[in-house]
Amino acid sequence: MRIGLIGTGRIGSFHAGVLARHPEVGALVVADADATRAAGVAGALGAEAAPDVDALLGHALDAVVIASATAAHAELIARVAAAGLPAFCEKPIALDVPGTATALAAVSAAGTELQLGFMRRFDAGYRAAREAVRSGRLGRLHTVRAVTSDPEPPPAAYLPLSGGLFRDCLVHDFDVVRWVTGREVVEVYATGSDTGPAMFREADDVATAAALLTLDDGTLVTVTGTRCNGAGYDVRMELAGDLDQLVVGLDDRAPLTSLEPQGPPPPGKPWPGFLDRFGPAYEAELDAFVRLVRGEAANPCDGREALAALRVAEACERSRRERRPVRVDS
Secondary structure (H helix, E strand, O other): OEEEEEOOOHHHHHHHHHHHHOOOOOEEEEEOOOHHHHHHHHHHHOOEEOOOHHHHHOOOOOEEEEOOOHHHHHHHHHHHHHOOOOEEEEOOOOOOHHHHHHHHHHHHHHOOOEEEEOHHHHOHHHHHHHHHHHHOOOOOEEEEEEEEEOOOOOOHHHHHHHOOHHHHOOHHHHHHHHHHHOOOEEEEEEEEEOOOOHHHHHOOOOOEEEEEEEEOOOOEEEEEEEOOOOOOOEEEEEEEEOOOEEEEOOOOOOOOOOOOOOOOOOOOOOOOOHHHHOHHHHHHHHHHHHHHHOOOOOOOOEHHHHHHHHHHHHHHHHHHHHOOOEEOOO
16 A cells, blocks of 8 residues: 655654554655655655655555645645545644535545544543443443643744644544544533733633533533643543543543542653653554555544534634633534
8 A cells, every 4th residue: 555644744754654664554655845854754764755745646645644734734635635535634624614614525526535633532541431431331421521731832833823722732622522422512611711821822822721511412521721731741531420430541640649648649750742642542543544545444533523523612712702602503
């Protein structure tokens, strides 16, 4: 199998390494707006570097992985679809609903596949949580608490391009809440704080946010996130039902220190970031994409899932700005 990869930044380089090691990938061609960086990644992996996207698409490829800057995703999805190739794309498709819908329409018109990179769906803990909910182990699910806390802010130049904390970061929580529970979000009430580094205020963004989501069966979900969690990278989900309560992400590297005399010991070295915490999940999602391309499995995360999560993020951003509850279908 010959796979093209567009974008060789941090996540693109990681994906390139995974694909280069995959037993079903016989050849890898990479391209980047920075041709020198693409050549360096290709040289380190024994892959081929294309000077640009046009040249990459000119190869006899079986599929394309898109890991470029967010602003280019929608256009690249449409170009890959027009070439008749299945695509894997890092989230998001676009930073707004119209751009996302346009890209999805291009995929639909071409009759190709688009798999989105919501890696938490491939994490062992979240998969176990989904099974527990679906099996009835928790009984009636009444409360979900989701947390995503980054240890330090991204570069200041990234913030104006990110779409904001809800669209860029907490969209992962919105997706995995839907996936684990099997329910849809019908209403949100969100707020945020821009206290902290001035770059958040300058970008009209927030450093910390919280949202209350109401699901279509009445389950209540709290989602909190911050860019400034000095204790370390912290991603968890608690699920409480009338029969049991479970948690994802609570291991010996979770940056939580108990103050109880008989509490658990202090955490070990916290996860430094998302690639370390979710490395196996990233590998699993690309393996699923390879199997999708080979016709061995169905699409595990269709592009339309990204649109559903984005609508929740958009509703949260509107709620934050207007200081009121917002229905997702509005």
